[in-house]
Amino acid sequence: MLNVQFREIMIHLAGTAPAHRCYILLHTPQPPSEYPAKYATPVQRALLLRTAKWGGSVNFAWSEDQKSVCARPPGEEDKQEYHLTAFAHPRGKLEATVSMDNIEEVGERLRVHAEGVSGVTSSNSDDVHLYVCTHGARDCRCGDTGGAVAQAIRDELRKRRDSDPSDPSTCIKLAEVAHVGGHKYAANLLVYPHGEWLGEVEPEDVPEILDAILALPARPRNADETPICLRHWRGRMGLSKDEQVQLLQRTYDI
Template sequence: MSLSLPRALLRTTRTFTTTCRSSSEDPTTKKEKPLYGTAPSHRSYIFIHASEPPFSFPARLSTPLQRALQLKVMKWGGTINFSWLGPPKSTGGGPALTAFSALGGRLEVPELNMDNMEEVAEVLERHATEGPLGSGTSDEIHLYVCTHGARDCRCGEMGGAVLRALQEEVARLAKADPLGIASRIKIGEVGHVGGHQYAANLLIYPHGEWLGMLKPEDVPIVLARVLDSPVRPYTSEDAPIVPSHWRGRMGFAKDDQAQLFQSLYPNSLLTPSID
């Protein structure tokens, strides 16, 4: 069965508007710490398709399926989270998964349940450590915005604003060119990714790029950079897709993220201009 949340745990964005600290505060400036090197290290990011969007999640969301799979994939560098790309297709079984890895690109798993847990975990490990398990793994671009407002109101407010801006801009681009690459962009929401002080946070896959401190006005240039980039996992040969908002990259430890950024921008404590 798909992930279903009790009504008592549902939240609305209205909950966050009265007490939320301004997302315009720049934590990197205040603490004199760079934004780069703040993405959690992971070889593979695995999204469990939830039946409710993240603004409905409780502050901390955990299920037996998620915990069981996390124990298996964390051994080789996998990370689990809950995502929302619209109402999931009902299969009568467990939730579907979308996984991305630095070696394998995108992998779709139609169903996860306790009976196939071992098999799914083995497939995910092979995808992360051996490479693509099939053709056409990177024909789509997935953009995930953290909108988990019950965990931190900044993600609910600024994340929600950036999500809406992305949806509007992608719709505009797809209407202008129905057969263009914008038509292959999927916009989703994701639960807590770590670093809510950097809201809005955007995860770009299969590239594996993590961006932070985004605002709605940043969306057009971010999308332009994404659409102008190869649709594949990024490597050490690739510069950050948007340097001024770059948190890090899939397949890189935090120290390696910082080293890559500093090698390209040696005189920058923070991030360079987006222009």
């Protein structure tokens, strides 16, 4: 049995990840530190309307390395185009370009991908995508702690790669995201394609978390697989909140 303090930490976090079957990220040219407190666009709202009914969730992401389309000027937001990356269980990653002109087509493509229909291609990449919420205008804890954790990840990845250019961490891609829910759990770190949500991450936790992630295959975690980073585990893609709690209880007999 686990000690009482550790048990309370796990129960406090488990089940706080919102239930979703597919997480969809629209790439923006500006980082979350520049987003307004409540950030939405016509394409994002339209895509969410079409995907939420089957378990899709739509957010914004930024990285120096990811492709993005320049923002349209004020008054032309409905003409904006986005590169997107989506993760679903069991098929993993899907990439596309979306605008109001092809919103129906992309929405259907995402649904088919999330439902795992045979014959639909998906990425076989070994890349691991880490998303840290740094949306400071929404909540300063995300801006401060999230920003510090994102920088700690960058520093740790740079250190490992400078030491060994073939280090396994070369497969990790870091990005920052808008509000994910749970400001009080900042810093929040989402791990895909695994589908794991981590919370209450501090900069000093980064090396241990990276090691735990790199020890796993880069694919969506199944419903009965052991949660990673126990002390930080909020939940998993594809599981309801009750199922997230039950998985933790079964795994660790708490």
